[in-house]
Amino acid sequence: MKYLSRPEELVLLTIWKMKEEPYGINIRKYITKMTGKYWSIGSIYVPLDRLENKGYLTSSLVSPTSERGGKSKRFYQLTKEGLKQLQEIKKIYQAFWKDLPDLSVKKT
Amino acid sequence: MKYLSRPEELVLLTIWKMKEEPYGINIRKYITKMTGKYWSIGSIYVPLDRLENKGYLTSSLVSPTSERGGKSKRFYQLTKEGLKQLQEIKKIYQAFWKDLPDLSVKKT
DNA sequence: CCTATTAATTCTATTATATAGAATTTATAA
DNA sequence: TTATAAATTCTATATAATAGAATTAATAGG
Known part of the structure:
Protein backbone atom coordinates (compact mmCIF):
# COMPACT_ATOMS: atom_id res chain seq x y z
CA MET A 1 0.00 0.00 0.00
CA LYS A 2 1.08 3.53 -0.72
CA TYR A 3 -0.26 4.55 2.62
CA LEU A 4 -1.30 2.84 5.79
CA SER A 5 -4.31 0.68 5.13
CA ARG A 6 -7.38 1.38 7.17
CA PRO A 7 -6.81 -1.41 9.72
CA GLU A 8 -3.19 -0.34 10.08
CA GLU A 9 -4.27 3.24 10.59
CA LEU A 10 -6.77 2.31 13.29
CA VAL A 11 -4.28 0.08 15.09
CA LEU A 12 -1.58 2.73 15.08
CA LEU A 13 -3.93 5.45 16.21
CA THR A 14 -5.20 3.26 18.99
CA ILE A 15 -1.71 2.59 20.26
CA TRP A 16 -0.87 6.24 20.02
CA LYS A 17 -3.94 7.26 22.01
CA MET A 18 -4.11 4.45 24.48
CA LYS A 19 -3.56 5.24 28.10
CA GLU A 20 -4.18 1.73 29.39
CA GLU A 21 -1.96 -1.21 28.54
CA PRO A 22 -1.41 -1.26 24.76
CA TYR A 23 -1.59 -4.96 23.98
CA GLY A 24 -3.54 -6.98 21.45
CA ILE A 25 -6.67 -7.71 23.39
CA ASN A 26 -7.06 -4.13 24.60
CA ILE A 27 -6.43 -2.76 21.16
CA ARG A 28 -9.10 -5.02 19.78
CA LYS A 29 -11.50 -3.98 22.50
CA TYR A 30 -10.93 -0.32 21.79
CA ILE A 31 -11.35 -0.61 18.05
CA THR A 32 -14.46 -2.70 18.46
CA LYS A 33 -15.97 -0.13 20.79
CA MET A 34 -15.10 2.79 18.57
CA THR A 35 -16.32 1.28 15.32
CA GLY A 36 -19.23 -0.73 16.60
CA LYS A 37 -18.16 -3.62 14.37
CA TYR A 38 -16.83 -7.08 14.91
CA TRP A 39 -13.06 -7.47 14.57
CA SER A 40 -11.69 -10.96 14.57
CA ILE A 41 -8.54 -11.76 16.49
CA GLY A 42 -6.59 -12.05 13.28
CA SER A 43 -7.78 -8.73 11.99
CA ILE A 44 -5.91 -7.09 14.84
CA TYR A 45 -2.86 -9.29 15.24
CA VAL A 46 -2.02 -9.60 11.57
CA PRO A 47 -1.69 -5.84 11.07
CA LEU A 48 0.17 -5.55 14.38
CA ASP A 49 2.67 -8.00 13.07
CA ARG A 50 3.05 -6.31 9.75
CA LEU A 51 3.41 -2.90 11.29
CA GLU A 52 6.17 -4.21 13.49
CA ASN A 53 7.92 -5.78 10.51
CA LYS A 54 7.74 -2.50 8.67
CA GLY A 55 9.30 -0.75 11.63
CA TYR A 56 6.28 1.30 12.60
CA LEU A 57 5.91 -0.44 15.93
CA THR A 58 8.11 -2.10 18.48
CA SER A 59 6.92 -4.54 21.08
CA SER A 60 8.02 -6.31 24.20
CA LEU A 61 6.58 -8.99 26.41
CA VAL A 62 5.81 -7.81 29.90
CA SER A 63 6.22 -10.04 32.92
CA PRO A 64 2.83 -11.15 34.11
CA THR A 65 1.21 -9.58 37.14
CA SER A 66 -0.47 -11.99 39.51
CA GLU A 67 -3.93 -12.06 38.03
CA ARG A 68 -5.51 -15.27 36.91
CA GLY A 69 -3.02 -17.06 34.69
CA GLU A 81 8.62 5.94 11.50
CA GLY A 82 5.14 4.89 12.61
CA LEU A 83 4.42 8.40 13.67
CA LYS A 84 5.64 9.68 10.35
CA GLN A 85 3.16 7.45 8.56
CA LEU A 86 0.34 8.78 10.67
CA GLN A 87 1.40 12.30 9.87
CA GLU A 88 1.46 11.48 6.20
CA ILE A 89 -2.05 10.08 6.00
CA LYS A 106 -27.10 14.50 -2.59
CA LYS A 107 -25.37 16.25 -5.48
CA THR A 108 -27.75 16.77 -8.42
CA MET B 1 -13.05 -4.50 3.89
CA LYS B 2 -15.23 -3.26 6.71
CA TYR B 3 -14.88 0.21 5.33
CA LEU B 4 -13.80 1.75 2.08
CA SER B 5 -10.18 0.98 1.43
CA ARG B 6 -7.87 3.94 1.02
CA PRO B 7 -7.83 3.90 -2.79
CA GLU B 8 -11.60 3.55 -2.83
CA GLU B 9 -11.91 6.45 -0.45
CA LEU B 10 -9.70 8.68 -2.56
CA VAL B 11 -11.51 7.77 -5.75
CA LEU B 12 -14.93 8.43 -4.28
CA LEU B 13 -13.87 11.70 -2.72
CA THR B 14 -12.36 12.81 -5.99
CA ILE B 15 -15.57 12.11 -7.86
CA TRP B 16 -17.56 13.87 -5.20
CA LYS B 17 -15.39 16.98 -5.37
CA MET B 18 -14.64 17.11 -9.03
CA LYS B 19 -15.99 19.98 -11.03
CA GLU B 20 -14.38 19.01 -14.31
CA GLU B 21 -15.26 15.85 -16.18
CA PRO B 22 -15.18 12.93 -13.74
CA TYR B 23 -13.63 10.19 -15.84
CA GLY B 24 -10.74 7.82 -15.26
CA ILE B 25 -7.88 9.87 -16.61
CA ASN B 26 -8.95 13.01 -14.81
CA ILE B 27 -9.48 11.16 -11.58
CA ARG B 28 -6.02 9.72 -11.84
CA LYS B 29 -4.58 13.13 -12.58
CA TYR B 30 -6.26 14.64 -9.56
CA ILE B 31 -5.20 11.91 -7.16
CA THR B 32 -1.64 12.03 -8.45
CA LYS B 33 -1.51 15.76 -7.96
CA MET B 34 -3.00 15.64 -4.50
CA THR B 35 -0.84 12.82 -3.18
CA GLY B 36 2.36 13.54 -5.06
CA LYS B 37 2.72 9.84 -5.78
CA TYR B 38 2.59 7.68 -8.85
CA TRP B 39 -0.69 5.89 -9.46
CA SER B 40 -0.76 3.32 -12.20
CA ILE B 41 -3.71 3.12 -14.56
CA GLY B 42 -4.91 -0.04 -12.91
CA SER B 43 -4.75 1.43 -9.44
CA ILE B 44 -7.50 3.82 -10.48
CA TYR B 45 -9.62 1.73 -12.83
CA VAL B 46 -9.74 -1.37 -10.69
CA PRO B 47 -11.25 0.42 -7.70
CA LEU B 48 -13.59 2.33 -10.02
CA ASP B 49 -14.85 -0.95 -11.29
CA ARG B 50 -15.28 -2.44 -7.89
CA LEU B 51 -17.04 0.61 -6.54
CA GLU B 52 -19.47 0.45 -9.39
CA ASN B 53 -20.11 -3.24 -8.78
CA LYS B 54 -20.78 -2.52 -5.15
CA GLY B 55 -23.28 0.11 -6.12
CA TYR B 56 -21.33 3.09 -4.84
CA LEU B 57 -20.91 4.58 -8.28
CA THR B 58 -22.76 4.63 -11.57
CA SER B 59 -21.22 5.44 -14.90
CA SER B 60 -22.08 6.22 -18.47
CA LEU B 61 -20.16 6.70 -21.65
CA VAL B 62 -20.34 10.17 -23.09
CA SER B 63 -20.35 10.83 -26.79
CA PRO B 64 -16.98 12.17 -27.87
CA THR B 65 -16.45 15.83 -28.57
CA SER B 66 -14.37 16.64 -31.63
CA GLU B 67 -10.93 16.68 -30.06
CA ARG B 68 -8.16 14.52 -31.36
CA GLY B 69 -9.52 11.00 -31.55
CA GLU B 81 -24.92 4.30 -1.12
CA GLY B 82 -21.52 5.65 -2.07
CA LEU B 83 -22.24 8.80 -0.17
CA LYS B 84 -23.28 6.76 2.83
CA GLN B 85 -19.94 4.98 2.82
CA LEU B 86 -18.11 8.28 2.78
CA GLN B 87 -20.20 9.49 5.66
CA GLU B 88 -19.41 6.35 7.58
CA ILE B 89 -15.66 6.56 7.26
CA LYS B 106 7.31 11.84 20.17
CA LYS B 107 5.60 10.26 23.15
CA THR B 108 8.09 9.25 25.84
C1' DC C 1 2.39 -31.34 42.26
C1' DC C 2 -0.74 -32.08 38.59
C1' DT C 3 -4.93 -30.69 36.28
C1' DA C 4 -8.49 -27.43 34.91
C1' DT C 5 -9.14 -23.01 33.57
C1' DT C 6 -8.05 -18.68 31.82
C1' DA C 7 -5.70 -15.04 29.16
C1' DA C 8 -3.29 -14.04 25.59
C1' DT C 9 -0.72 -14.72 21.48
C1' DT C 10 0.74 -17.20 17.40
C1' DC C 11 -0.22 -19.49 13.31
C1' DT C 12 -2.34 -20.48 8.95
C1' DA C 13 -5.68 -20.67 5.33
C1' DT C 14 -8.82 -18.28 2.31
C1' DT C 15 -10.71 -14.35 0.19
C1' DA C 16 -10.31 -9.75 -1.30
C1' DT C 17 -7.74 -5.76 -2.71
C1' DA C 18 -3.65 -3.22 -4.64
C1' DT C 19 -0.82 -2.38 -8.27
C1' DA C 20 1.31 -2.46 -12.78
C1' DG C 21 1.17 -2.14 -17.37
C1' DA C 22 -0.01 -4.52 -21.88
C1' DA C 23 -3.75 -4.94 -25.00
C1' DT C 24 -7.58 -3.12 -27.06
C1' DT C 25 -10.88 0.19 -28.77
C1' DT C 26 -12.36 4.14 -31.15
C1' DA C 27 -11.92 8.49 -32.80
C1' DT C 28 -9.59 12.08 -35.91
C1' DA C 29 -5.86 14.01 -38.77
C1' DA C 30 -3.04 13.71 -42.56
C1' DT D 1 -6.57 4.08 -45.27
C1' DT D 2 -3.06 4.54 -42.15
C1' DA D 3 -0.75 6.74 -38.26
C1' DT D 4 -1.54 8.65 -34.04
C1' DA D 5 -3.84 9.83 -29.94
C1' DA D 6 -7.01 9.25 -25.97
C1' DA D 7 -9.10 6.50 -23.22
C1' DT D 8 -10.64 2.20 -21.33
C1' DT D 9 -10.51 -2.72 -20.53
C1' DC D 10 -8.19 -6.69 -19.27
C1' DT D 11 -5.26 -9.69 -16.70
C1' DA D 12 -1.55 -11.24 -13.84
C1' DT D 13 1.02 -10.96 -9.56
C1' DA D 14 1.87 -9.27 -5.01
C1' DT D 15 0.06 -7.77 -0.84
C1' DA D 16 -3.46 -7.21 2.76
C1' DA D 17 -7.92 -8.46 5.19
C1' DT D 18 -10.27 -11.54 7.85
C1' DA D 19 -11.52 -15.57 10.53
C1' DG D 20 -10.76 -18.60 13.89
C1' DA D 21 -8.15 -22.87 15.41
C1' DA D 22 -4.04 -24.08 17.77
C1' DT D 23 -0.75 -23.13 21.03
C1' DT D 24 1.42 -21.21 25.08
C1' DA D 25 2.00 -20.01 29.68
C1' DA D 26 0.33 -18.61 33.87
C1' DT D 27 -2.39 -19.52 38.42
C1' DA D 28 -5.88 -21.70 41.41
C1' DG D 29 -7.58 -25.55 43.70
C1' DG D 30 -7.71 -30.16 44.96
Whole structure:
Protein backbone atom coordinates (compact mmCIF):
# COMPACT_ATOMS: atom_id res chain seq x y z
CA MET A 1 0.00 0.00 0.00
CA LYS A 2 1.08 3.53 -0.72
CA TYR A 3 -0.26 4.55 2.62
CA LEU A 4 -1.30 2.84 5.79
CA SER A 5 -4.31 0.68 5.13
CA ARG A 6 -7.38 1.38 7.17
CA PRO A 7 -6.81 -1.41 9.72
CA GLU A 8 -3.19 -0.34 10.08
CA GLU A 9 -4.27 3.24 10.59
CA LEU A 10 -6.77 2.31 13.29
CA VAL A 11 -4.28 0.08 15.09
CA LEU A 12 -1.58 2.73 15.08
CA LEU A 13 -3.93 5.45 16.21
CA THR A 14 -5.20 3.26 18.99
CA ILE A 15 -1.71 2.59 20.26
CA TRP A 16 -0.87 6.24 20.02
CA LYS A 17 -3.94 7.26 22.01
CA MET A 18 -4.11 4.45 24.48
CA LYS A 19 -3.56 5.24 28.10
CA GLU A 20 -4.18 1.73 29.39
CA GLU A 21 -1.96 -1.21 28.54
CA PRO A 22 -1.41 -1.26 24.76
CA TYR A 23 -1.59 -4.96 23.98
CA GLY A 24 -3.54 -6.98 21.45
CA ILE A 25 -6.67 -7.71 23.39
CA ASN A 26 -7.06 -4.13 24.60
CA ILE A 27 -6.43 -2.76 21.16
CA ARG A 28 -9.10 -5.02 19.78
CA LYS A 29 -11.50 -3.98 22.50
CA TYR A 30 -10.93 -0.32 21.79
CA ILE A 31 -11.35 -0.61 18.05
CA THR A 32 -14.46 -2.70 18.46
CA LYS A 33 -15.97 -0.13 20.79
CA MET A 34 -15.10 2.79 18.57
CA THR A 35 -16.32 1.28 15.32
CA GLY A 36 -19.23 -0.73 16.60
CA LYS A 37 -18.16 -3.62 14.37
CA TYR A 38 -16.83 -7.08 14.91
CA TRP A 39 -13.06 -7.47 14.57
CA SER A 40 -11.69 -10.96 14.57
CA ILE A 41 -8.54 -11.76 16.49
CA GLY A 42 -6.59 -12.05 13.28
CA SER A 43 -7.78 -8.73 11.99
CA ILE A 44 -5.91 -7.09 14.84
CA TYR A 45 -2.86 -9.29 15.24
CA VAL A 46 -2.02 -9.60 11.57
CA PRO A 47 -1.69 -5.84 11.07
CA LEU A 48 0.17 -5.55 14.38
CA ASP A 49 2.67 -8.00 13.07
CA ARG A 50 3.05 -6.31 9.75
CA LEU A 51 3.41 -2.90 11.29
CA GLU A 52 6.17 -4.21 13.49
CA ASN A 53 7.92 -5.78 10.51
CA LYS A 54 7.74 -2.50 8.67
CA GLY A 55 9.30 -0.75 11.63
CA TYR A 56 6.28 1.30 12.60
CA LEU A 57 5.91 -0.44 15.93
CA THR A 58 8.11 -2.10 18.48
CA SER A 59 6.92 -4.54 21.08
CA SER A 60 8.02 -6.31 24.20
CA LEU A 61 6.58 -8.99 26.41
CA VAL A 62 5.81 -7.81 29.90
CA SER A 63 6.22 -10.04 32.92
CA PRO A 64 2.83 -11.15 34.11
CA THR A 65 1.21 -9.58 37.14
CA SER A 66 -0.47 -11.99 39.51
CA GLU A 67 -3.93 -12.06 38.03
CA ARG A 68 -5.51 -15.27 36.91
CA GLY A 69 -3.02 -17.06 34.69
CA GLY A 70 -2.43 -16.52 31.02
CA LYS A 71 0.22 -15.85 28.48
CA SER A 72 2.33 -12.74 28.77
CA LYS A 73 1.03 -9.59 27.22
CA ARG A 74 2.90 -7.99 24.40
CA PHE A 75 2.98 -4.23 24.69
CA TYR A 76 3.34 -2.10 21.60
CA GLN A 77 4.81 1.29 21.07
CA LEU A 78 4.97 3.54 18.05
CA THR A 79 8.31 4.24 16.45
CA LYS A 80 9.34 7.48 14.89
CA GLU A 81 8.62 5.94 11.50
CA GLY A 82 5.14 4.89 12.61
CA LEU A 83 4.42 8.40 13.67
CA LYS A 84 5.64 9.68 10.35
CA GLN A 85 3.16 7.45 8.56
CA LEU A 86 0.34 8.78 10.67
CA GLN A 87 1.40 12.30 9.87
CA GLU A 88 1.46 11.48 6.20
CA ILE A 89 -2.05 10.08 6.00
CA LYS A 90 -3.29 12.90 8.15
CA LYS A 91 -1.95 15.32 5.58
CA ILE A 92 -3.51 13.39 2.71
CA TYR A 93 -6.73 13.08 4.58
CA GLN A 94 -7.00 16.77 5.23
CA ALA A 95 -6.24 17.69 1.64
CA PHE A 96 -8.92 15.39 0.32
CA TRP A 97 -11.59 16.07 2.87
CA LYS A 98 -11.42 19.79 3.09
CA ASP A 99 -13.72 21.92 0.96
CA LEU A 100 -15.95 18.95 0.49
CA PRO A 101 -19.50 19.61 -0.59
CA ASP A 102 -21.81 18.70 2.25
CA LEU A 103 -21.99 14.95 2.53
CA SER A 104 -25.48 15.05 3.94
CA VAL A 105 -26.89 16.38 0.67
CA LYS A 106 -27.10 14.50 -2.59
CA LYS A 107 -25.37 16.25 -5.48
CA THR A 108 -27.75 16.77 -8.42
CA MET B 1 -13.05 -4.50 3.89
CA LYS B 2 -15.23 -3.26 6.71
CA TYR B 3 -14.88 0.21 5.33
CA LEU B 4 -13.80 1.75 2.08
CA SER B 5 -10.18 0.98 1.43
CA ARG B 6 -7.87 3.94 1.02
CA PRO B 7 -7.83 3.90 -2.79
CA GLU B 8 -11.60 3.55 -2.83
CA GLU B 9 -11.91 6.45 -0.45
CA LEU B 10 -9.70 8.68 -2.56
CA VAL B 11 -11.51 7.77 -5.75
CA LEU B 12 -14.93 8.43 -4.28
CA LEU B 13 -13.87 11.70 -2.72
CA THR B 14 -12.36 12.81 -5.99
CA ILE B 15 -15.57 12.11 -7.86
CA TRP B 16 -17.56 13.87 -5.20
CA LYS B 17 -15.39 16.98 -5.37
CA MET B 18 -14.64 17.11 -9.03
CA LYS B 19 -15.99 19.98 -11.03
CA GLU B 20 -14.38 19.01 -14.31
CA GLU B 21 -15.26 15.85 -16.18
CA PRO B 22 -15.18 12.93 -13.74
CA TYR B 23 -13.63 10.19 -15.84
CA GLY B 24 -10.74 7.82 -15.26
CA ILE B 25 -7.88 9.87 -16.61
CA ASN B 26 -8.95 13.01 -14.81
CA ILE B 27 -9.48 11.16 -11.58
CA ARG B 28 -6.02 9.72 -11.84
CA LYS B 29 -4.58 13.13 -12.58
CA TYR B 30 -6.26 14.64 -9.56
CA ILE B 31 -5.20 11.91 -7.16
CA THR B 32 -1.64 12.03 -8.45
CA LYS B 33 -1.51 15.76 -7.96
CA MET B 34 -3.00 15.64 -4.50
CA THR B 35 -0.84 12.82 -3.18
CA GLY B 36 2.36 13.54 -5.06
CA LYS B 37 2.72 9.84 -5.78
CA TYR B 38 2.59 7.68 -8.85
CA TRP B 39 -0.69 5.89 -9.46
CA SER B 40 -0.76 3.32 -12.20
CA ILE B 41 -3.71 3.12 -14.56
CA GLY B 42 -4.91 -0.04 -12.91
CA SER B 43 -4.75 1.43 -9.44
CA ILE B 44 -7.50 3.82 -10.48
CA TYR B 45 -9.62 1.73 -12.83
CA VAL B 46 -9.74 -1.37 -10.69
CA PRO B 47 -11.25 0.42 -7.70
CA LEU B 48 -13.59 2.33 -10.02
CA ASP B 49 -14.85 -0.95 -11.29
CA ARG B 50 -15.28 -2.44 -7.89
CA LEU B 51 -17.04 0.61 -6.54
CA GLU B 52 -19.47 0.45 -9.39
CA ASN B 53 -20.11 -3.24 -8.78
CA LYS B 54 -20.78 -2.52 -5.15
CA GLY B 55 -23.28 0.11 -6.12
CA TYR B 56 -21.33 3.09 -4.84
CA LEU B 57 -20.91 4.58 -8.28
CA THR B 58 -22.76 4.63 -11.57
CA SER B 59 -21.22 5.44 -14.90
CA SER B 60 -22.08 6.22 -18.47
CA LEU B 61 -20.16 6.70 -21.65
CA VAL B 62 -20.34 10.17 -23.09
CA SER B 63 -20.35 10.83 -26.79
CA PRO B 64 -16.98 12.17 -27.87
CA THR B 65 -16.45 15.83 -28.57
CA SER B 66 -14.37 16.64 -31.63
CA GLU B 67 -10.93 16.68 -30.06
CA ARG B 68 -8.16 14.52 -31.36
CA GLY B 69 -9.52 11.00 -31.55
CA GLY B 70 -9.82 8.50 -28.80
CA LYS B 71 -12.16 6.20 -27.01
CA SER B 72 -15.25 7.57 -25.30
CA LYS B 73 -14.92 8.81 -21.77
CA ARG B 74 -16.79 7.11 -19.00
CA PHE B 75 -18.21 9.57 -16.51
CA TYR B 76 -18.80 8.51 -12.95
CA GLN B 77 -21.28 9.67 -10.38
CA LEU B 78 -21.73 8.81 -6.74
CA THR B 79 -24.82 6.94 -5.66
CA LYS B 80 -26.64 7.43 -2.40
CA GLU B 81 -24.92 4.30 -1.12
CA GLY B 82 -21.52 5.65 -2.07
CA LEU B 83 -22.24 8.80 -0.17
CA LYS B 84 -23.28 6.76 2.83
CA GLN B 85 -19.94 4.98 2.82
CA LEU B 86 -18.11 8.28 2.78
CA GLN B 87 -20.20 9.49 5.66
CA GLU B 88 -19.41 6.35 7.58
CA ILE B 89 -15.66 6.56 7.26
CA LYS B 90 -15.82 10.25 8.01
CA LYS B 91 -17.51 9.41 11.28
CA ILE B 92 -14.93 6.74 12.12
CA TYR B 93 -12.13 9.00 11.11
CA GLN B 94 -13.28 11.82 13.33
CA ALA B 95 -13.74 9.56 16.32
CA PHE B 96 -10.26 8.15 16.01
CA TRP B 97 -8.40 11.31 15.18
CA LYS B 98 -9.89 13.66 17.68
CA ASP B 99 -8.18 14.20 21.01
CA LEU B 100 -5.01 12.87 19.54
CA PRO B 101 -1.77 13.71 21.30
CA ASP B 102 0.25 16.00 19.08
CA LEU B 103 1.67 13.98 16.22
CA SER B 104 4.66 16.26 15.87
CA VAL B 105 5.98 15.24 19.27
CA LYS B 106 7.31 11.84 20.17
CA LYS B 107 5.60 10.26 23.15
CA THR B 108 8.09 9.25 25.84
C1' DC C 1 2.39 -31.34 42.26
C1' DC C 2 -0.74 -32.08 38.59
C1' DT C 3 -4.93 -30.69 36.28
C1' DA C 4 -8.49 -27.43 34.91
C1' DT C 5 -9.14 -23.01 33.57
C1' DT C 6 -8.05 -18.68 31.82
C1' DA C 7 -5.70 -15.04 29.16
C1' DA C 8 -3.29 -14.04 25.59
C1' DT C 9 -0.72 -14.72 21.48
C1' DT C 10 0.74 -17.20 17.40
C1' DC C 11 -0.22 -19.49 13.31
C1' DT C 12 -2.34 -20.48 8.95
C1' DA C 13 -5.68 -20.67 5.33
C1' DT C 14 -8.82 -18.28 2.31
C1' DT C 15 -10.71 -14.35 0.19
C1' DA C 16 -10.31 -9.75 -1.30
C1' DT C 17 -7.74 -5.76 -2.71
C1' DA C 18 -3.65 -3.22 -4.64
C1' DT C 19 -0.82 -2.38 -8.27
C1' DA C 20 1.31 -2.46 -12.78
C1' DG C 21 1.17 -2.14 -17.37
C1' DA C 22 -0.01 -4.52 -21.88
C1' DA C 23 -3.75 -4.94 -25.00
C1' DT C 24 -7.58 -3.12 -27.06
C1' DT C 25 -10.88 0.19 -28.77
C1' DT C 26 -12.36 4.14 -31.15
C1' DA C 27 -11.92 8.49 -32.80
C1' DT C 28 -9.59 12.08 -35.91
C1' DA C 29 -5.86 14.01 -38.77
C1' DA C 30 -3.04 13.71 -42.56
C1' DT D 1 -6.57 4.08 -45.27
C1' DT D 2 -3.06 4.54 -42.15
C1' DA D 3 -0.75 6.74 -38.26
C1' DT D 4 -1.54 8.65 -34.04
C1' DA D 5 -3.84 9.83 -29.94
C1' DA D 6 -7.01 9.25 -25.97
C1' DA D 7 -9.10 6.50 -23.22
C1' DT D 8 -10.64 2.20 -21.33
C1' DT D 9 -10.51 -2.72 -20.53
C1' DC D 10 -8.19 -6.69 -19.27
C1' DT D 11 -5.26 -9.69 -16.70
C1' DA D 12 -1.55 -11.24 -13.84
C1' DT D 13 1.02 -10.96 -9.56
C1' DA D 14 1.87 -9.27 -5.01
C1' DT D 15 0.06 -7.77 -0.84
C1' DA D 16 -3.46 -7.21 2.76
C1' DA D 17 -7.92 -8.46 5.19
C1' DT D 18 -10.27 -11.54 7.85
C1' DA D 19 -11.52 -15.57 10.53
C1' DG D 20 -10.76 -18.60 13.89
C1' DA D 21 -8.15 -22.87 15.41
C1' DA D 22 -4.04 -24.08 17.77
C1' DT D 23 -0.75 -23.13 21.03
C1' DT D 24 1.42 -21.21 25.08
C1' DA D 25 2.00 -20.01 29.68
C1' DA D 26 0.33 -18.61 33.87
C1' DT D 27 -2.39 -19.52 38.42
C1' DA D 28 -5.88 -21.70 41.41
C1' DG D 29 -7.58 -25.55 43.70
C1' DG D 30 -7.71 -30.16 44.96
